[in-house]
Amino acid sequence: MKAQILDAIGEHGLQPVTAVNAGLAANDRIKYVFSLLQMALAHAGHPEQPAAAMKQDRIACGIDDPALDSVVAEARMIGKLCRVPGAARIMARIAEEIRLMAAPFLAADNRKLAERLDSLLAALPEAKDDLLDPETASAMMQAGPGHADSLHRLVMDLHKQLNARQATLAEETIDGAATYNLADADRPMVAGFMAGVNRTARLKFDHPGLATTATRTAERLVIQNDIGTTDAHVVVIHVRDLCVSVTYTDIHPERLAFFQDMLTPRGVAWETQRTAVLSAGTPFFLATGRFQAIDADACRAYLDFLGSRLVFLIDWNRARKQLRQFLRGPDRLALLAWAAESDIGHRGFLELGGAKLVNQAIEAAAGSSMHFGDRLCDVLGGEETLSFLRVVLQTATEGLLAGASQALINDRVRVALAAHFSNEERRLLRIAADHAGLVFELASLVRDGIQVEPDGAGKRVKRARRFEHDADRLVIETLNAVRRRPDFSVFLTLLQDADDAADELEEAAFLLDLDLLQGKPLQDLQALADLVAAASSEWIKALGHAAQIGLAASRAETEDFLTAIDRVTALEHQADDAERALTASAVRHAKDFRQLHLFTTIGARFEAAADALKRVSLMLRDHVLEDVIDA
Structure with missing residues (x-):
């Protein structure tokens, strides 16, 4: 009890007021319990009638025992007795609450009250095996004129005395x-x-x-x-x-x-x-x-x-537990701290069902993205989930304060979650665009280094290696994302194939560093390198347009996307022709076997890079046309 806490920390001056406040709170709880029992007895006599819902009454009086919510619906007559689930615990609660109400007066050695209380508590129904005698239970809750003394009458008398005592103290x-x-x-x-x-x-x-x-x-x-x-x-x-x-x-x-x-x-x-x-x-x-x-x-x-x-602080631990299936421990604490700092809080979230509110949105919006046992942060990622749940807490609080219906608030949460799920596709497209930028850097580095003096060749190879390493890192990032969201596996395949272009171009940079290439084949090699660089540039454009289509499939954006895809395909065909022309020129004009080998090998690397870009561009086209525009 609160009074015991004050005694434990040495605050005796506040105990009288605290005891009165505790008694008044107990009065609210005992009235709820009496109503619960009356509803249960009535429903047991007519089980075909709808059961009264008393959950909000329970919450309002401060009883944290959800098991009581099903008591009325499950009450049944067994012969002349009524089976009320948890009846023994309910009787014990009645005794505890009425003692709290009497405590401020028993402390003054009120023997008459003590005798009356003991007599009425001794007459409490036993509730063995959760069975109650309806007549005995009803008599306990009678308080009208003409009835014998009862617990309900004592509750009413104590309530009046508590109100009077409170007025005296304050x-x-x-x-x-x-x-x-x-x-x-x-x-x-x-x-x-x-x-x-x-x-x-x-x-x-x-x-x-x-x-x-x-x-x-x-x-x-x-x-x-x-x-x-x-x-x-x-x-x-x-x-x-x-x-x-x-x-x-x-x-x-x-x-x-x-x-x-x-x-x-x-x-x-x-x-x-x-x-x-x-x-x-x-x-x-x-x-x-x-x-x-x-x-x-x-x-x-x-x-x-x-x-x-x-x-x-109210219901803080309950909110922390409700968030467990969506966030890891530190993120749950961070969310609750943010809610407090923002004067939003978590009680609105709990009022609307807590975890149930989020799970309903997941069921409606996640589709195949989530499976049984998945935790939201493992699917969306910690930061994205934290951002979404901030919206949930804010939407719940602001909606309730504004008087919005629960259906409207549920819809707002669902829309917010759907946006976060679509955000993942845009994030993966951004990763793919970053990877495409590295492919373009590699293609430009190799193109610009073909007819340059070899003095800086070692530096170019190091740069090419760094670009290729960064590209690999983006593939790994996509792999981790797809492990959370298998429905986006197309992006992993796409990036792995695009990474073949990066590997081919990094290898071409290494081969160019082996010798100073000369003669007519050099012009043909340059033409091939130009085509590959142009194809990598169009690949960047295609990804940029695809990201915008995900937001709004405008006709102009879609046309630009399809044009970029077509350009990549056309450039790949031209690269095929250029690679054959290079081979023929190298056979005729290479000054020695080593140069012949380098010309043809580097040309093959360029052609393989162009082929990889064509392959991923067609893959992206199919995804956008079938899964984005038609979705």
Whole structure:
């Protein structure tokens, strides 16, 4: 319980208010449980009727137990008894919640209340094997005139007393904070903290939490916020002489680290964290951070910032788990940090189903790109998935705040995912274009080096080797991408074949370095090299136009693409003729056998490069016409 946490960290001054707040929260939960039981008993008597859905009621009162959502639908009569799934646990919850409501008054040694409570709890149905006597269960929840005393009547009486006690304890309310025993200088500080809380509180949507109390004990202002509904989740703030001390407790060490990271930009100095245990045996983690303000304005600004961050702790661990099937651990933390920094949060995402929201978009948009067991980041890549999920969180939050229907928000998420899947094709086309640029560099390097003095030949070979190495790296990058997205395997085949052109041209550069070629065959070799360079230039154009067709298949763009493809094919035919002309010229005019061998071998390399470019251009043409334009 929150009161136990305050006791564990030595905050006795806030315990009366905290106990009352805990009792009021328990009242909301016990009313939900009573309604759940009444619906279950009614449905068991008429199972042919639709079962009432109470999930939103459960969430609204702060009970994190999804198993309760199916209780009404599964309730059935077995003879004279009613089987209610989890009935034993429900009875135990009723006892626990009503004790919480009574705790502020039992602490004052109220024997009459203690006897009444013990008597009514002793009469709780046993619920053995989850079976309930409908009459006994109904009597427990009766509270009208003419009925005997019941647990429901006690709940109503305690609720009135809790409201009265709360009014007595809270001397005033400052922007939603219940306060008492404040000094004049405390009020601006409490108002500063509440300004931050209220600015972002809407991002919790229907989730309970963020109740704040404040008081002055000794020579310091004490502000406490319950954050959410988890017992061990509390933040206590001390303000004394412009020094703000923040004590934070949590059952999740990862969320504690997240909270500390959120405050890091403000220069908070953290003490070493420690652990403690509640009376029920639940361990929790505790850390204290200190911030020294330079003046009152800086102190209020820090309290404002601190208050604005608390909403991002609600259901944080649940959101982290929901994101597990889409992102790796560090990326999940990065996404949640971004959502907090951007004042977007993750509660909207959870309100709309969390992982279910994304999985529905995947089912609609991914097609054959994903298979059972695939994780989104392994298909799209970490950065692309992180970018998409930022859109999901932002779309969910902004859509809910604007009152958009869930169907509209789902469609927006689906469209965003479809764009990211199509982004992969454009990314692979960009890789192919980068590879084509390297092929062009190789073709130009060899073309320009044919009739150049051999002094710089060694440098040209080194450059050619570097270009070819970079081209290989792009092939490997495509291979890794296609492993994630087998539906784009055409790009791996395309780049592997295009890399044959790079290999042939790098080999040609090496052969040119072996001897100074002379004579008439040199002119024919130059003509062949010019054709290959021209073909590599057209190949770059074809890839550029193909990328634009992926965005919008305009007639002009498609025409330019097909023209470039046709030019590559025509240049390859001309290269065939030029290579034969070179062979004939070399046979007639080469000065020796070594030059004959070099002319014909280099010519064959050029012709093979041109052939590879023709092959990949036709491959790209088929992909664009069949898979892009016709898709």
